Amino acid sequence: MLGEGDYFGQPFILRPWQKDLLNRMFELEWYEPERRWKRKYTSALLGLPSGSGKTPFAAAIGMWFLAGGQHLSPLVAVAAASKDQAGLVFGNAKTMAEESRLLKRFTETGIDSITLRGQPGRLYRVAAAEGTNDGQLPSCLIFDELHEWSDTKNTFNILTKGTAKRRDPFHLMISTAGYDLDTICGRMYQQGRAIERGEEEPQEGFFFHWIEADENDDPNDPEVWKRVHPAAGDFMAISALRQKRRELGIAAFQRYFLNRWGGAPDSWLESGVWDACEVIASDAEFDPALPVFIGWDGSRKIDSTAVVAVQKSDAPVRNEKGEIVLEPESDQPVMVPRVKVLPRTWDRPRLSTGRFDEDWRVPQKDVQQHIRDLCDKFEVTRVGYDRAQIALYADELADEGYPLVEFPQSPSRMTEATGMLEALITDETLAHDGDRQLARHIANAVYEPMRTGGGRLIKGRAKNPMDGAIALAMAVALLLKEEAAEEEQGSAVYVFADDDDDEGEEW
Numbered sequence: 001m002l003g004e005g006d007y008f009g010q011p012f013i014l015r016p017w018q019k020d021l022l023n024r025m026f027e028l029e030w031y032e033p034e035r036r037w038k039r040k041y042t043s044a045l046l047g048l049p050s051g052s053g054k055t056p057f058a059a060a061i062g063m064w065f066l067a068g069g070q071h072l073s074p075l076v077a078v079a080a081a082s083k084d085q086a087g088l089v090f091g092n093a094k095t096m097a098e099e100s101r102l103l104k105r106f107t108e109t110g111i112d113s114i115t116l117r118g119q120p121g122r123l124y125r126v127a128a129a130e131g132t133n134d135g136q137l138p139s140c141l142i143f144d145e146l147h148e149w150s151d152t153k154n155t156f157n158i159l160t161k162g163t164a165k166r167r168d169p170f171h172l173m174i175s176t177a178g179y180d181l182d183t184i185c186g187r188m189y190q191q192g193r194a195i196e197r198g199e200e201e202p203q204e205g206f207f208f209h210w211i212e213a214d215e216n217d218d219p220n221d222p223e224v225w226k227r228v229h230p231a232a233g234d235f236m237a238i239s240a241l242r243q244k245r246r247e248l249g250i251a252a253f254q255r256y257f258l259n260r261w262g263g264a265p266d267s268w269l270e271s272g273v274w275d276a277c278e279v280i281a282s283d284a285e286f287d288p289a290l291p292v293f294i295g296w297d298g299s300r301k302i303d304s305t306a307v308v309a310v311q312k313s314d315a316p317v318r319n320e321k322g323e324i325v326l327e328p329e330s331d332q333p334v335m336v337p338r339v340k341v342l343p344r345t346w347d348r349p350r351l352s353t354g355r356f357d358e359d360w361r362v363p364q365k366d367v368q369q370h371i372r373d374l375c376d377k378f379e380v381t382r383v384g385y386d387r388a389q390i391a392l393y394a395d396e397l398a399d400e401g402y403p404l405v406e407f408p409q410s411p412s413r414m415t416e417a418t419g420m421l422e423a424l425i426t427d428e429t430l431a432h433d434g435d436r437q438l439a440r441h442i443a444n445a446v447y448e449p450m451r452t453g454g455g456r457l458i459k460g461r462a463k464n465p466m467d468g469a470i471a472l473a474m475a476v477a478l479l480l481k482e483e484a485a486e487e488e489q490g491s492a493v494y495v496f497a498d499d500d501d502d503e504g505e506e507w
Contacts, residue, residue, distance in 0.1 A: 012060055012096065017230050018053075021046070025207050040205070043171035045146070045188050047210035049229045050176050050256040051236040058142050058174050059092035065140035065170065066114065066123045067106055073120035075166075077138040077159060081148040083127035089144050090114075090125040126159065139166045146185040147178025156184055177212065177261045182440055182464050186261070213258035215275070219250055228258050268418070268447030268457060269425065274439060277430045280322070283315045284340045284433040292378040293482070295407070295474030296371065297467040298362070298390035302348055304465035305362050306441065309342040309374055310475040312483070315431055338431040339424050339476065343438040344370055345468050364393050375402050381482065384474045407474050414456035414470070417477035418447075421469075424476060441468030 014022070029040045048054050058078075066076045078093065080086035090112075097107040097114050108115050113124040141159055143149070149156055163169035175185050192208030194200040217224045225241050226232045232241060245253050250270060255262040262272075286292060292311045299305050314335040317325040325334045346367065349357050374380055384407035385394050398404045407413065424430040432438065444466040445457040457469050 012056055015053075015230070015234065018057060021209060025209070038168055039170065041207040042169060042205040044173065044207035044209070045185075045192060046172070046174045047177060047189065047212065047259055048174065049211065049231075049259040051240075052211075052229060052231045053235065054174050054176075055088050055144070056092045058089050058144060058172060059096060061172055062089065062093050062123055062140065062142050063096050063103065063114075066121055067103060067116065071139040071166065071168070074116075074123075074140065075121070075136065075138045076123040076140045076142070077126050077136065078123065078142045078144065079126040079155065079159060080144040081127070081150065083125070085145055085148070086125040086127050089142060090123075093123055126155065136162050137165055138163055139169055141169075141171045143171070143173040144175075146173045146175040146188075147180075147183065148175075149184050177255050177259045179255065179262050180444065180464060181261060182444070189261070210259070212260050213254065215272075217258070219254050219258055220245065225257070268422065268445055268455070269442065273425055274432075274442050277425055277428055277432055278434045279315065279318075279338075279431045281433045283318075283338075284342075284431050286311045286340060286342060286378055287313045288378055290379060291381045291479075291482070292374070293381055293475045293478040294371065294374060294383040295471035295476075295478065296367075296383055296385040296390070296394075297409075297471040297474065298367065298385060298393065299467075300362070300389060302356075302358065302360060302362070304345060304347045304467045305367055306343065306345040306438075306467035306471040307367060307370055307374075308344075308438070308468060308471040308475050309378070309380070310339055310472070310479050311342075311378070312337055312339050312479060314338070315340070337429070339429055339479065341430065341432040341435075341438070341472065342374075343432075343435050343468055343472070345437045345441060345465070347437065347465050364390075368393055368397060371397060371402065372400075382478050384478050405478075407478070409470070409474075411450060411456055413477075414473065415450050415454040417473040418456050419454050420480050421473040421476045430476075438468045438472070440464075441466045442472075445469040 025041060025044050025046075027040045028037045030036075031038045046054075062076050062078055065071070066074050078086055078089045080089070094109050094114060097103045097109050106117055108117055113122050115122045136159065138159065141163060143156070160171060163171065173185070173188070177189075178185055180186055181190060188208075189210060191200065191203070192206075192210060195202050195206075195208065211228060211230060213219065213224060213228045217228070222238055222242070225238065229236060229241065232238060241257060244257060248256070252262075254260045254272075286309070290311055290313050292309050294307060294309045297306045315338040317334040317336055319325055326332060327334055346362055348360050371383060375383070380403060383397070383402060383404045385404060386409045387394065387406050388408070394404050421430075444459070444464040446459065446466075447455045448458045449455040457466065457473065459466055
């Protein structure tokens with residue numbers, strides 16, 4: 001029986017797509033060492049849009065593992081990032097146990113658990129925020145809305161470790177798309193997609209099923225909704241989706257109801273804006289004869305570091321098929337000025353627990369050498385850096401004759417730089433080659449409005465690296481300030497407004 005909602009108490013009847021999903025997820029294979037059939041998959045990540053019945057689906061699977069005779073002394077943990085979220089799946093399972101004539105003969109329900117009558121067996125809920133839950137030996141784990149699980153909590157690893165001592169355990173991870181790919185769910189999603197594309201070998205025992213809209217799908221088209229959302233036109237009415245589209249911004253609607261990963265809730269860019277600036281690698285190549293500007297967002301010890309170079313040079317215009325557009329009655333390509341990006345980041349790695357490696361240190365010599373290599377290869381005009389962070393390493397490069405200039409990351413400077421960068425991205429003047437690490441840094445950046453107008457980029461609550469976004473903003477500001485100064489004064493002297501000096505500071 002279904003739980004809370006308009007369908008409360010009605011029979012839980014699988015749709016054809018759900019039956020197909022279950023048949024594939026619980027496929028059996030012959031296990032010769034024990035001369036028996038066993039499940040092919042021990043873990044599954046299911047990505048389904050909001051409103052597609054994830055909660056009762058997960059609850060029904062949990063009840064099957066509890067009462068279906070799969071294990072001796074079954075222990076089913078329903079886990080979520082918060083107690084309230086864990087309560088959603090548990091509440092549906094509890095309703096099934098209490099309202100089903102068959103199940104209520106074999107189960108007893110409590111506030112936080114469902115047990116089997118007269119024999120060992122329990123389904124219970126777990127919240128990551130409430131502790132480590134160590135010492136449990138679950139036979140089945142159900143993780144609800146995995147995209148909300150923080151890497152700073154160790155509950156996920158402790159729970160999954162506990163299943164190693166059980167025979168034929170199963171982990172069901174079910175979620176809508178999140179906004180941060182550098183998370184437990186995001187990394188699993190990327191691995192699943194890489195396996196689908198043939199870029200990685202299939203991981204033994206891992207089942208991946210993710211429904212999402214294509215990049216070029218129109219998020220306002222009901223036909224796209226019907227194709228992407230498995231419940232559209234069924235228990236999720238098209239009119240309800242239309243209402244959600246009116247209520248939500250495009251990024252939020254795509255994330256929740258078309259299941260596409262997007263920017264953070266308070267991200268500074270709309271979903272898809274950064275991707276629209278991606279060009280093929282050859283169109284993002286630098287011209288060795290033209291000026292290059294570098295932003296260096298460095299760290300003394302353990303934080304991530306980024307060095308991003310930019311150059312304004314012409315690039316060909318391409319049509320939707322990727323073909324170069326030619327001038328009328330000519331074989332010459334149509335060229336437009338673009339601000340091209342060449343990034344490199346050094347990110348602090350995470351341990352298997354999901355926590356940052358506290359023993360890692362920024363490879364400062366590698367960073368310095370990278371800047372030397374850029375300056376030796378291109379016509380680098382300026383390398384901007386914040387002296388408060390990396391004075392010693394910058395001074396060494398300056399003493400060697402490299403063109404370093406201080407770029408203090410004061411609120412007013414970064415507000416101005418952020419505005420310049422945002423304008424280049426939104427009008428698609430910026431051109432990047434799709435570097436994944438830089439894309440993650442851009443997505444991790446959070447926009448902090450300033451009282452004086454505009455805003456700057458800061459780290460979000462998750463403290464994920466976004467140094468590439470800062471370094472890019474610095475480089476863009478250096479380039480555009482230089483360009484403006486040359487146009488107005490015929491020289492390379494320009495001014496950045498300073499927080500403590502209304503007259504500004506000449507470089």
